[in-house]
Amino acid sequence: MDNRRAFLKKSGLLIAASTVSFPQLLFARPEKKLGVALVGLGYYSRDLLAPALQLTEHCELRGIVTGTPDKIPVWQAKYGIVDKNVYNYENMHEIAENDDIDVVYIVLPNALHKKYTIIAANAGKHVWCEKPMAPTVKDCEEMIAACKKNKVQLTIGYRMQHEPVTQKIISMAGTKPYGMIQKLKAEAGFYNSGGDGTHWKLHKELAGGAMFDMGVYPLNAVRYTTQMEPLSVSARIENSRPELFKADETTFFDLEFPGGILANCKTSFAENMNHLKVDCQSGWYELKPFQSYSGVAGKTSDGQIVSPFRGNQQARQMDDDALAIKQGKAPLVPGEEGLKDIRIVEAIFESSNKGSKRILL
Numbered sequence: 001m002d003n004r005r006a007f008l009k010k011s012g013l014l015i016a017a018s019t020v021s022f023p024q025l026l027f028a029r030p031e032k033k034l035g036v037a038l039v040g041l042g043y044y045s046r047d048l049l050a051p052a053l054q055l056t057e058h059c060e061l062r063g064i065v066t067g068t069p070d071k072i073p074v075w076q077a078k079y080g081i082v083d084k085n086v087y088n089y090e091n092m093h094e095i096a097e098n099d100d101i102d103v104v105y106i107v108l109p110n111a112l113h114k115k116y117t118i119i120a121a122n123a124g125k126h127v128w129c130e131k132p133m134a135p136t137v138k139d140c141e142e143m144i145a146a147c148k149k150n151k152v153q154l155t156i157g158y159r160m161q162h163e164p165v166t167q168k169i170i171s172m173a174g175t176k177p178y179g180m181i182q183k184l185k186a187e188a189g190f191y192n193s194g195g196d197g198t199h200w201k202l203h204k205e206l207a208g209g210a211m212f213d214m215g216v217y218p219l220n221a222v223r224y225t226t227q228m229e230p231l232s233v234s235a236r237i238e239n240s241r242p243e244l245f246k247a248d249e250t251t252f253f254d255l256e257f258p259g260g261i262l263a264n265c266k267t268s269f270a271e272n273m274n275h276l277k278v279d280c281q282s283g284w285y286e287l288k289p290f291q292s293y294s295g296v297a298g299k300t301s302d303g304q305i306v307s308p309f310r311g312n313q314q315a316r317q318m319d320d321d322a323l324a325i326k327q328g329k330a331p332l333v334p335g336e337e338g339l340k341d342i343r344i345v346e347a348i349f350e351s352s353n354k355g356s357k358r359i360l361l
């Protein structure tokens with residue numbers, strides 16, 4: 001730990017991430033890039049996050065944690081990662097002694113998010129954790145508690161909340177250009193062939209399934225679009241390929257919000273869908289697609305077109321989150337936001353199992 005962090009920790013000036021307001025850190029050095037270590041070098045780390053970290057202004061890729069030794073020379077050669085910044089899952093806690101690393105980004109199967117978030121937090125590192133936060137509310141609460149205890153930030157990788165076109169739609173919950181929202185439709189999915197059936201995303205053990213993988217996008221979208229929390233949920237699961245999909249293949253969930261606002265949501269591994277539509281008293285607006293890596297585009301009932309953002313979503317997300325750490329401010333998407341979705345996901349599975357509406361308290 002460098003002297004500055006040690007001093008801040010000792011003096012109590014390094015403030016826990018999850019509190020609502022963040023006093024400016026007295027000794028913040030805004031010019032310094034934060035060092036990020038990626039944990040799990042699968043698809044999302046390899047194809048999206050590592051390339052995006054070459055574009056960031058406030059953070060950079062400095063470390064990796066992997067259980068696959070073959071990947072190490074490839075990543076070291078491509079990104080200039082030095083030997084002392086390479087870890088495996090058994091020695092990852094030793095990152096505590098490494099001043100090169102400020103942030104540990106968990107990009108693992110969903111059911112492993114809790115374990116490695118807690119290891120990273122106990123090592124005194126800020127944690128970015130991919131969506132969905134974790135399989136259960138209890139897991140999410142333990143992750144938040146570990147980060148609070150260690151006075152580090154915890155941020156969930158909901159990239160859409162950082163995306164400018166999406167942010168315009170979020171702002172319309174306040175400006176209400178077409179009056180009060182009356183109903184919403186949100187659908188996200190893709191055709192997943194299932195391959196040989198072994199990938200963790202097809203199985204319940206590591207919290208695979210369409211709801212955890214893609215369903216959190218429509219769920220999060222109807223929450224950020226309305227800026228409200230749902231009062232109840234009714235859900236139903238369909239599985240047309242039970243020999244392949246051992247977790248949910250298609251999940252329908254209808255949410256009731258205050259004021260009688262209804263949101264019809266769907267997620268699936270059986271069809272391509274990517275649409276958010278918002279019907280209001282005197283018009284409508286939509287994003288199509290609403291959760292792709294690029295090209296998120298808006299349209300309104302009176303013919304306005306919102307052009308897609310041309311930058312890199314993941315770079316913007318990581319820069320926002322790095323800046324929050326450097327400036328000692330609350331992150332845009334804290335652990336508590338991930339927890340809110342998982343509380344509803346639990347209710348979605350319960351409603352589907354029981355075949356009845358579930359009231360959310």
Ligand code: NAD
Binds near residue numbers: 131
């Ligand atoms: P992936 O299967 O491609 O990669 C997972 C990595 O975890 C692999 O490198 C694998 O070797 C490693 N791993 C470690 N322990 C494992 C175990 N016990 N079983 C299986 N793999 C293990 O998955 P991915 O698509 O990169 O997803 C990783 C995380 O990123 C998930 O939480 C996912 O939801 C999230 N994700 C987010 C986005 C986004 O747009 N925000 C996009 C894709 C994935």
